[in-house]
Amino acid sequence: EASPRLRAMPEIVAAALSKDGTALQYADQSCRRDRDLILMAVKQDWHAIQDDICREVAGEDKEIIMIAIAQDGYALRYASPRLRNEPDVVLLAIGRCAGALHFASEDLQSSPEFMFHAASENPWTLRYGHQSIRSNIDVVLTAARAERRVLWFAMPSLWSSATFVLNVLRDHGNLGLVQLSSTLWQDRDFVLQAVREFGWTLAHVPPHLKVDMEVVRTAVTREPSAFAFASAELRQDRHSVLQLLALEGLCLEYVAPFLRNDFEVVLTALTNDWRAIRLMEAPLLECHPELVEVVLKQSWKALRYLPEGLLRRKEVALYAVLQDWLALSAVPSEFKNDPDIAWAAVHQNGKALMYLDESWRNHKALVLQAVQNDGRSLWNASETLRTDRDCVLAAVRQDFSALHFVAPELSLDAEVLLAAASSRAGGRHCLLRPGKKLTDEELLALRSELFDSASFSI
Secondary structure, X not given: OOOHHHHOOXXXXXXXXXXXXXXXXXXXXXXXXXXXXXXXXXXXXXXXXXXXXXXXXXXXXXXXXXHHHHHOHHHHHHOOOOHHHOHHHHHHHHHHOHHHHHXXXXXXXXXXXXXXXXXXXXXXXXXXXXXXXXXXXXXXHHHHHHOHHHHHHOOHXXXXXXXXXXXXXXXXXXXXXXXXXXXXXXXXXXXXXXXXXXXXXXXXXXXXXXXXXXXXXXXXXXXXXXXXXXXXXXXXXXXXXXXXXXXXXXXXXXXXHHHHHOXXXXXXHXXXXXXXXXXXXXXXXXXXXXXXXXXXXXXXXXXHHOOHHHHOOHHHHHHHHHHOHHHHHOXXXXXXXXXXXXXXXXXXXXXXXXXXXXXXXXXXXXXXXXXXXXXXXXXXXXXXXXXXXXXXXXXXXXXXXXXXXXOHHHOOOHHHHHHHHHHHHOOOOOOOOXXXXXXXXXXXXXXXXXHHHOOOOO
16 A cells, blocks of 8 residues: 555565565566565565566576575476576476476477486476477486386387386386286297396286296296296196206295195205295104204204294204204293203303303303303303302403403402403503502502493393
8 A cells, every 4th residue: 555656665665575575566667677676575485576577577587586496396487488498497496396397498398318307306207298208218217216106107109118118127016017018028038038127027928938937937036926927837847846946945835735745846945945944834844854954954043933843852952053052042941951952052152041041050161161152141140150250260361341240249350350451452461460469549440441441232
């Protein structure tokens, strides 16, 4: 409601624009052509450039247009033709809103080089690109790597290109099969490359290729479960099954049922991958203990899949522990008190003490063996043995950081501290001089030094 005189006063207009940038449309024409006022208005609200008179100045001013676009990509529509042909201006706009591509110059919209950068900036730009752009393999793949759903906007002709489809399979798996041309399925060379990139492609190939041993082997090497899509004939052929199991033991899940009870078939699968044990029947394992040895040599974790009857056998538990002391964590509790198993585990690693029955933590000979292998195993010893000089000295000599777990009454013992210092410094500590007797202050300082430098972890 201001008078014409007030509407022509820059300071009054500026005060109004500080509250609402669109107020510029009510100012005098002289103010609506004032660059500084337009800039102030656009910074407050980009819609100020919608005014016809403001647009005459703002549309040619790159700074003003860039400020407007930074708020809303659609502001590009108010830029001059010259600015709509500048890549940095258009890229900023489509970075805010892919649909702003509509307002870019025809030259930019049809430029593969520019659209490649545009797709990198905002993959949804592909949706608004020309057909020639949506047929460009590099542009489409670049957009799809950032947002795979834009593959729906690729031109149908691309799905007949082996190069394009193989790249999509490599990057996005089965999305590469969505609109695949039927002619490509008949091309054996293409199918071989496709299953090499994405094994489950085997589910979609023609029947005559599902019985092709090379195609199936290539798919299974990429993804063992792809064997489920091989022909029934191939999955029942013992010779073919043995070849594939030698490559991927987990294919055992998809072989014909009668072959899963064949000793040689099962042995081949387990030799390749111990995890195939979860696919086996208990009677076969119980009849052939050598199968258990095959899997336990590979991983103690196979214990988790053994039938109860086998798991309760001492010879199985002992064999597992001899392969890897960590098996002690998975054997039944009654074996954690067995001397043969306890010694077998501790001989490998002192940390095995943590998995043994509590009674072993007070067994001096076993604890001594444990701390000689790993000084920090003193942490698992009983309170009594943490005060035992022999155990404590053996522990700190093996690893000075075991000092963390020594009983308080020995933590200031000169012999213990010097043994720890010798372990840490390789016998070259400044206090380690023959016949030297440490003062109480030196002992406190040495303990503090050792505690500060020891890493505290089990």
